[in-house]
Amino acid sequence: MRFGETRDPAPTTMEELAPGGLLAKLSRMDVVARRAVRGARSGERRSRKRGGGLEFAEHRDYEPGDDLRFVDWNVFARLDRLVTKVFIEEEDLTVALLIDASASMDWGNPNKFLFARRMALCLGVVALRAGHRLRVHGLGGACPSDLAGLRGGSRALPLSRWLLDARAGGESDLAERVGRVSGGRQGRGVLIMLSDCLEDGPADAVRRAVSSGWETWVLRTLCPEELDPGANGLAGDLRLEDVEKEGAVEITVNRSLLQSYHARLDADRLQLESDVRRAGGRLVELDTSLDPELVLFELLRRGGLLR
Template sequence: MQLPPAVQQELARRRLSTTGRARAQGGAGERPSRAKGAGLEFADHRPYTPGDDIRALDAQVTARLGVPVVREYVVHQQLPVLVVLDASASMATGTPAKFALAQQLAAALAYAGLSGGDSVQAVTFGAGVHSSGRMQGVNRSTELLGFLGRVRPEGGITLHDAVRHAAAAAPRGALVVLVGDFLADSDPQAVAHAHSRAQEVLAVQVLAPDELDPAPLGRGLTRLEEPEGHASVSVMLDDASLSAYRRALEDWNAALRAQLARHGGRLIQVRSDQAVQHLILREFLARGVIR
C-alpha cells in the first residue's frame, strides 16, 4: 500500500512521541536514552573508576577538584514500536467501513517510527495473528507497508488475544500502538495486558459515523448483526433507545480513556469518514501523537 505523498513527506521529518513510559533501548538510533557512554551530546561528569577510557578524562575539572573526573555523553538508541492493527470482521462494518482508514493510520504511524529511527514491528489480527519482522530504517517502509496492505478484515480473533501474543514478544518499555474500534468486551483487558508489561499504549479508535450516532439509520424496528459472532438482534430505534446507546458508548469510551490515562496511555478517537491526510497533518500533530 502507498501513503499519500503529502503524508509521507511530512512524516519523513517527524517521529512518534511518547509520554515517558516508553523508552529508547538498544541499537543505534536517534532518541536520547537513559544510558550514558560514548557520544557527541554531553550529559554529565562522574568520578573516574578503574577501567574507564582515559580519553574521557576531563583535564580541567580534574585539575580543579584534585580527583580524576570523566565526561559522560548521551547515548542515542532506538525506541521499540509495536503497531497492532485490528483486521477482524467488525472493521468491515460502518459507513464508510472502518478498516480502510485504520489500515492507512497503522501504516502512517509505522512509517513515522521507521523514519524517526525506531525499531518497528507490525501485527495484524482477524482470521489469525500475523507478525512482520522487526524492521529498522525508512528503506524498509515498502516491506512494512506491504505487510499491512495485504491484510483484509475477516475472522473474530480478539484484540486481547492478539496483544497477549504480540506484547509478550515486545520488550518492556516499548510503545504499543493499537488501531481498532475497541468495542469488544475483552478490549480493556488487552490494554491492561500491555500495561502489565510496562509498555506505553497509544490507542487509535476508528468508529464509523453511524456507530457514533445511529440516528441516520431511521426509526422503527431494525435488525442489527454482529459480524464476528454471526448473531443478530432486532431492536426498536426510537429517541429513548438512541439516547441510551449514546450514553453507553460515551461511558464505555470514558472508562477506556481513564484506564489508559492511569498508566500514561492515550486514546485518540477518529471517524472513518475523515481523510488520513487531515488526521496525520493536523490532528495527530496537534495532539502530540507525532512531533
C-alpha cells in the first residue's frame, strides 16, 4: 500500500455512503441563511423582495394602483395620510452543493472524495427535509449531470444515487465552474463548496459566487496524509508525482523537510481562510478522519452553516 493510497472500497449504497443511521440523526437540522435571499418561488425564507410576505418591512406613501388591502388604516386615522404597508416577501431557500471531483480529491485515508460526498449527502438531506430547493453540481471528474430543483425529503434517493455515481478524476477549474453555476437564473441561497482547495482558485470562486448573491461556504476537506505526512508513513527518498497535474518533485523526507512542509501548510490554511473571508465567504476546514457526526453536529453547527 503506497502512501495516501485509498484502502476503503468505493460505496455502492446510500447506507455505505452515510453509515450508522447518520441521515436519521439529521431530521431536526436546517441550513442557516444569515441574510435574506431571493428564491425562485415563494417559500419559507425571507426574501429581499417586498411584497406578499407576512413579515412587515416598512411603510411607504400610497400610490394609485396599490392594493388597498395593504393600506394602513390606523395610520390614516391618526395622520389622515394614506400609507401602504410593505411586507418582506418570503421565498424558498436554494442550497447549492458543489463537489470538487478532481483527481486530487480521490486520495487519502479516509478518502477525501468519499468524505465530501458523505458530507454532501448529509447536507443535501438536511436541506431537502427543511423544504429547501437543492442543486448538486460536480466540479470536474466524471459526475452525472447536475441535479437541480430537488425539493422535499423524498428526493434524497436521487441525491444519493447521483453521489454514488460520481467519479473523481482529472482537473477542475473551481473559479470558472463556480462562476457558471452561481450565475444562473435560478434562485439564490446558500452555496456549499466541498473541495481540498489545493490548487489556486478557491477565493476567486467564492468571490464570484458571493457577487452573484450566494451565501458561500467552503468546506475544505483534507486527509491525514496531507495534514501530517510524516506521521502517516511518508519516508525515504521519494519522487512525488502529482495525481492531477504533470510534473514531479524529488524529496528526501527528513525532519527539517517535514517541518518546512507543516509551516507551508499552516501558511496556506491561514492564507485561504483570509482570502475566502475577504471574498465574502466562510471557510470550514474538515479532516477526513473526523467522525461525520462530529463534523455535522459540532463543527458545522458551531461554524454557523447548520442549526
